[in-house]
Amino acid sequence: MTDSRISRRLLLQLAAGAGLAPYLGPMTATASAADGPTILTDDVFPIGLFWPPPKSETTHERYVELAAAGINVVSGGNDVNKTDSAPLAETDANALMMQHAYGVGIRALPTDNRISHATTCGNWQDGIRRALAEYEAYPAFAGFRIADEPSPVEYPRYRMIADVLKAAAPQHLAHINLVPVYSASAQAAYEEHLRRYVEQVDPTFVSFDHYPLLTDGTVRSTYFLNWALVRAAGLAANRPTWVYIQSVDHWNIKRPNYAEIFWQITMSLAYGCKGIQYFTYWTPINREDFEFGAALIGKDLRPTQVYHDASRINREFLAPVGRELKHLVSESVEHANENPLPLGAKPFAADAVVQSVTGGSVVIGRFRQAVEDGQRWLLVANRSHQAQTTARVTVSREVAEFAPATGDYRPIAGAFDVRLAAGEARLYRLSGLS
Numbered sequence: 001m002t003d004s005r006i007s008r009r010l011l012l013q014l015a016a017g018a019g020l021a022p023y024l025g026p027m028t029a030t031a032s033a034a035d036g037p038t039i040l041t042d043d044v045f046p047i048g049l050f051w052p053p054p055k056s057e058t059t060h061e062r063y064v065e066l067a068a069a070g071i072n073v074v075s076g077g078n079d080v081n082k083t084d085s086a087p088l089a090e091t092d093a094n095a096l097m098m099q100h101a102y103g104v105g106i107r108a109l110p111t112d113n114r115i116s117h118a119t120t121c122g123n124w125q126d127g128i129r130r131a132l133a134e135y136e137a138y139p140a141f142a143g144f145r146i147a148d149e150p151s152p153v154e155y156p157r158y159r160m161i162a163d164v165l166k167a168a169a170p171q172h173l174a175h176i177n178l179v180p181v182y183s184a185s186a187q188a189a190y191e192e193h194l195r196r197y198v199e200q201v202d203p204t205f206v207s208f209d210h211y212p213l214l215t216d217g218t219v220r221s222t223y224f225l226n227w228a229l230v231r232a233a234g235l236a237a238n239r240p241t242w243v244y245i246q247s248v249d250h251w252n253i254k255r256p257n258y259a260e261i262f263w264q265i266t267m268s269l270a271y272g273c274k275g276i277q278y279f280t281y282w283t284p285i286n287r288e289d290f291e292f293g294a295a296l297i298g299k300d301l302r303p304t305q306v307y308h309d310a311s312r313i314n315r316e317f318l319a320p321v322g323r324e325l326k327h328l329v330s331e332s333v334e335h336a337n338e339n340p341l342p343l344g345a346k347p348f349a350a351d352a353v354v355q356s357v358t359g360g361s362v363v364i365g366r367f368r369q370a371v372e373d374g375q376r377w378l379l380v381a382n383r384s385h386q387a388q389t390t391a392r393v394t395v396s397r398e399v400a401e402f403a404p405a406t407g408d409y410r411p412i413a414g415a416f417d418v419r420l421a422a423g424e425a426r427l428y429r430l431s432g433l434s
Contacts, residue, residue, distance in 0.1 A: 035170065036171075037170070037171055045275070045276075045322025046242065047277075048277040049066075049074060051282045052077055053078070055079050055093040059100065063101060066104070067104035070311055070313075070314025072106055073108075073277075074107070074109070075108075076112075077145070081093065082113060088131070094112065099140075108141055110141070114131040118157075128164045128165065132172075136169065143174060143175060146161065146175055161174070163202075174203070177209060187225065190229060191229055194229060194233040198233055204239065205274070208242075210226050210243065213264075214253060214254060215249070215254045221342065222344070224343060225342075228344035228346075230271075231271050231333070240274035243273050245268065247261065247281075247310060249293035258423075259386070259421070259422035261309050262313050262424055263382070263385035265423075269321065271365065274322075281296045281297060285299060316404060317404055320407060328369065328370075331366045331367055334366075335362075335364075336348035336364055337360060338361040353397060358392045360382070360383075360420075361383035362381060364379070378395075378430065381424070382420035382425065384422055384423075393415070393416055393418055398430070398431040399413075400412065401416075409429050
């Protein structure tokens, strides 16, 4: 989806103002995200992917395998795209993807050049609507994957495409994904990048990618800064945020182990993430840009250890915990017992609700209902993906711990120890004011 060269090039353009479309300001107001695509408004936490099985492997068996990994959204990519202008046929890769996705209860976001490459020529709006109608015949269809890491010069065109789709079928998603920020010096340019995107495209959600775990054992210095900036942009626009996490080794990006997959997910959830996407599911081959190692499905076409690790995390943790968090509002995210703080992070500050957090380093995401009722939720996540930790949390409210295996909340004492393996997190619900 990205590398630091792409990100720096784009952000340098932003900083210099080179090659950008003029700032147009907000266009016509549209419906709020609460009235938007089903994939954003229902109770299923989106767990998606990039680089699906190729057309030759788009079979029922492969989609059973995909669903068994806890994936519930499949996107176009690999050679599963529609690049011609002919009507969608049942033998097209996109049609096969949607047929097999429906068979295992997965939603699909296909890629079609008639949509993503549309320009304002002739009856372009009718062309989009005709293509949309073809896809709506497939129950698994949930929207289109429109663009990955677009330049701001494309924002007006993508806005026009998204507006046509939104007017015709607001229940479907227009998926656009943004670059990360990999350089601290590009912070101001990246904030401007986010601002222009939200105002000029008016997306129903904000998605980005960031691959923080490097082969030399370090974590990118801008990882938490990136999440803080995207979180702020999403909250300001009342738009949910999604992220692509790394699941394949390439360039200087390592292949993650169990704890590192878990850690990327829990850090993202703590920062308010409402959709996790894996980059990649199928291992890309014969690429000119990178030599890829092994993703969830390896070059030998077999599930890898990454597949088994991601499957366990998706099923046992992400799906149930994500469901609890999906419609909650991210109120704050703080790093406790960590010094020095990473770029973009805010330190824990005790208040009347959370009175103290002592012991090991943890990241605490605090959440509330969209309609205030006094309740609060705390996601307490291990800051480390390398070692276990224990933190003691003291709150002033009645508290219950969420059990992902049952979906129940179990009352516990107001001062409690949180024992976390590397990368893990636990969710707690605090009572409202009496």
